[in-house]
Amino acid sequence: xxxxxxxxxxxxxxxxxxxxxxxxxxxxxxxxxxxxxxxxxxxxxxxxxxxxxxxxxxxxxxxxxxxxxxxxxxxxxxxxxxxxxxxxxxxxxxxxxxxxxxxxxxxxxxxxxxxxxxxxxxxxxxxxxxxxxxxxxxxxxxxxxxxxxxxxxxxxxxxxxxxxxxxxxxxxxxxxxxxxxxxxxxxxxxxxxxxxxxxxxxxxxxxxxxxxxxxxxxxxxxxxxxxxxxxxxxxxxxxxxxxxxxxxxxxxxxxxxxxxxxxxxxxxxxxxxxxxxxxxxxxxxxxxxxxxxxxxxxxxxxxxxxxx
Amino acid sequence: xxxxxxxxxxxxxxxxxxxxxxxxxxxxxxxxxxxxxxxxxxxxxxxxxxxxxxxxxxxxxxxxxxxxxxxxxxxxxxxxxxxxxxxxxxxxxxxxxxxxxxxxxxxxxxxxxxxxxxxxxxxxxxxxxxxxxxxxxxxxxxxxxxxxxxxxxxxxxxxxxxxxxxxxxxxxxxxxxxxxxxxxxxxxxxxxxxxxxxxxxxxxxxxxxxxxxxxxxxxxxxxxxxxxxxxxxxxxxxxxxxxxxxxxxxxxxxxxxxxxxxxxxxxxxxxxxxxxxxx
Numbered sequence: 001x002x003x004x005x006x007x008x009x010x011x012x013x014x015x016x017x018x019x020x021x022x023x024x025x026x027x028x029x030x031x032x033x034x035x036x037x038x039x040x041x042x043x044x045x046x047x048x049x050x051x052x053x054x055x056x057x058x059x060x061x062x063x064x065x066x067x068x069x070x071x072x073x074x075x076x077x078x079x080x081x082x083x084x085x086x087x088x089x090x091x092x093x094x095x096x097x098x099x100x101x102x103x104x105x106x107x108x109x110x111x112x113x114x115x116x117x118x119x120x121x122x123x124x125x126x127x128x129x130x131x132x133x134x135x136x137x138x139x140x141x142x143x144x145x146x147x148x149x150x151x152x153x154x155x156x157x158x159x160x161x162x163x164x165x166x167x168x169x170x171x172x173x174x175x176x177x178x179x180x181x182x183x184x185x186x187x188x189x190x191x192x193x194x195x196x197x198x199x200x201x202x203x204x205x206x207x208x209x210x211x212x213x214x215x216x217x218x219x220x221x222x223x224x225x226x227x228x229x230x231x232x233x234x235x236x237x238x239x240x241x242x243x244x245x246x247x248x249x250x251x252x253x254x255x256x257x258x259x260x261x262x263x264x265x266x267x268x269x270x271x272x273x274x275x276x277x278x279x280x281x282x283x284x285x286x287x288x289x290x291x292x293x294x295x296x297x298x299x300x301x302x303x304x305x306x307x308x
Numbered sequence: 309x310x311x312x313x314x315x316x317x318x319x320x321x322x323x324x325x326x327x328x329x330x331x332x333x334x335x336x337x338x339x340x341x342x343x344x345x346x347x348x349x350x351x352x353x354x355x356x357x358x359x360x361x362x363x364x365x366x367x368x369x370x371x372x373x374x375x376x377x378x379x380x381x382x383x384x385x386x387x388x389x390x391x392x393x394x395x396x397x398x399x400x401x402x403x404x405x406x407x408x409x410x411x412x413x414x415x416x417x418x419x420x421x422x423x424x425x426x427x428x429x430x431x432x433x434x435x436x437x438x439x440x441x442x443x444x445x446x447x448x449x450x451x452x453x454x455x456x457x458x459x460x461x462x463x464x465x466x467x468x469x470x471x472x473x474x475x476x477x478x479x480x481x482x483x484x485x486x487x488x489x490x491x492x493x494x495x496x497x498x499x500x501x502x503x504x505x506x507x508x509x510x511x512x513x514x515x516x517x518x519x520x521x522x523x524x525x526x527x528x529x530x531x532x533x534x535x536x537x538x539x540x541x542x543x544x545x546x547x548x549x550x551x552x553x554x555x556x557x558x559x560x561x562x563x564x565x566x567x568x569x570x571x572x573x574x575x576x577x578x579x580x581x582x583x584x585x586x587x
Contacts, residue, residue, distance in 0.1 A: 016407065018403075020400060020402065021399075021415060024397065027456035034433075111314060117327065118327040124331065124566065129518065135554060150353065246538055250545055285425060
């Protein structure tokens, strides 16, 4: 195991470790800490226009306390976007991680052929940017181009609009599942390969079936890796942005505030209301902090022992 | 010795089904890119057409070859950003793994916490701050934020603690080697394979990034492929004549990464908790 050695001697290096960490800390301050602070600052303020709001000096920033937060939280559209994304995220997470686990177990089974080919093929979508993946699937969904429509018509199903109001969520979930299964599969598969084969031989001698070995030995040993991939996937999925933004030009079924992040983008850059955007960002951050804190505890315990 | 097992047809066919699903859009774009404008809407999907060279020259001619500009920009962002991120993260990971010092736990937790902050919470104020410095809409606006990668620091710490024996560092110190010499002569060479992995992950992350350049850049001459192809799609949504360009561009944009994948196979290690690293 790659645990940090316990009891690594305190060296007399003095300032050296701080020096080595300085570039990372400087970047962190400028690109994470200061932006967060600036967002909090903006979220407590608002532009005030005096007179007609024209000319220099007529626009002033004032402190408004929690007004922007009140507005953000009482905005029905914001919660509607959360409901949409939560439904989408649950579907994606269950199917994507379920498929990743099944594929990883299949790859690890001794009887499978073409394992290498399948592993590379299933991992391949990881190399396709979300924007390009959305473009490709978007074209596959378009009736004028789609082989999927040809296929559906061949079996007698006609008139399905894969980009319609009722279906576009599923079409988008398919893109995310397609893009994410391979990476998670590889994480789980790598973990499986590191388990000693002796366990399986012992179980086989005791008469256990391959099924029993997979369910009773492999899955329990994968639990830490499953939790880790789940938390990573939750964080990535609730931040969904590229897919709906890229699909919008070819469908009318997605609003400009379909996901919470899209609302922040619209407020900040389309409507130009930075203050609302800042408050909404903070609310999003707080909501995603819940799975995140669990993740931090996990990282500290799993990967590095208790030495953090 | 393990005895020969019979072929499991069910698991094999399930895996091949998964492989087919994953390859389907890639095969589709491969054939669609060879179709001329007329063939795209008339001929059967998955049958090659005759328009590949026409499409390539149309794409190269589109707005004086701006597509190749996007390709070069992406290579610069991903290559430069990943290289700097690898160096910064490896040095930081090495310090966190091999030194005991006050504040170590706090620094690690804080840096790793960066993974958890939603990207949009950072991207908007990052844009505003860089705009104040006059750096918005420059190459720096995309390059600089890409250098910080909490995930890479996390991986670097795992690799450093697994690959570098404490005894070797102690021996070096007893022989009078300076700390910076230990970093160059012991740490970097031993972390080498791990650094390649970090580079690859960060390269793909930057190559695939959309939100950051979408927010930071206004001048389409500085766009990376993802933002460029998106604008091409927006322009082309009402003109099916541009579909060929979008499809051909999409194909060209994934070729470099797929090549990188197939050639660097052995470095795609995803053992997040370091399970398979021998110590």
